[in-house]
Amino acid sequence: MKKLMLIRHAKSDWSHAGLSDYDRPLNARGKRNAPEMALRLKARKLVPEHLLSSGAERAKSTARIFAEHLAVDDIEFDERIYRASEYDLLNVVNDLPDTYSFVAIFGHNPTITELTNHLTGGDIVNMPTCGLALIDIPLDSWAEVSAGTGNLAVYDYPKNDPDI
Numbered sequence: 151m152k153k154l155m156l157i158r159h160a161k162s163d164w165s166h167a168g169l170s171d172y173d174r175p176l177n178a179r180g181k182r183n184a185p186e187m188a189l190r191l192k193a194r195k196l197v198p199e200h201l202l203s204s205g206a207e208r209a210k211s212t213a214r215i216f217a218e219h220l221a222v223d224d225i226e227f228d229e230r231i232y233r234a235s236e237y238d239l240l241n242v243v244n245d246l247p248d249t250y251s252f253v254a255i256f257g258h259n260p261t262i263t264e265l266t267n268h269l270t271g272g273d274i275v276n277m278p279t280c281g282l283a284l285i286d287i288p289l290d291s292w293a294e295v296s297a298g299t300g301n302l303a304v305y306d307y308p309k310n311d312p313d314i
Contacts, residue, residue, distance in 0.1 A: 152287040154243060154269070154300065155198055155254040157216070158262045160184040160280040162208040172232065176211045183280040183308040184212050188219035190306060196284060200224045202242070203256035204231035212280065213256040231257045236264035246292035254282075269300040281307030 160180030169175075176184070191197065197220045203213035205227045217225045230242050239261050246253055263277040269285050277283065284304035287295055 152289055152292060153252040154285045154287060155282055156262045156266050157254055157256045157282040158259055158277045158279055159209040159212045159256055172206045174208050176208055184215035185219050186308060187280050188216040192220055198222060198252045198254040200250045200253045202226050202228055202253060204258060205229045206232045209256045234261050236261055236268050239265050243295050244293050248291050268297050270302040271298050272302050278307040
């Protein structure tokens with residue numbers, strides 16, 4: 151059994167006119183939402199073994215906040231995730247070492263939403279910033295992950311009431 155968590159980066163700051171899209175940092179809301187979402191995972195005892203993030207600043211910052219709050223030391227940045235299509239991101243998943251059972255990937259929309267739906271047959275319209283989808287995949291190898299092989303186990307986002 152593999153567990154894949156797809157996480158959209160937290161809310162970014164658009165106020166720095168001279169910065170490229172790649173270099174945009176988190177805004178105040180993003181800096182509040184990321185620890186909140188990490189702590190929700192910790193409360194549910196959902197702690198990935200490995201964190202993999204886009205190299206874009208807002209995704210890296212989100213991943214680092216999750217790593218800190220979940221006490222995960224295994225964090226990696228992969229340039230393939232930034233501007234990836236759902237199929238590019240699926241290739242990243244397929245390349246994961248099978249030594250990992252539970253991996254979280256921090257990326258961007260529309261790709262995070264599209265890959266979640268592709269793997270689960272779901273109908274999420276738009277993954278909110280700092281939203282996450284935990285997908286249970288009843289396979290032994292990441293290389294076998296493909297369309298419809300996963301089941302959506304958790305879908306959560308900052309404005310969701312976690313007590314429902």
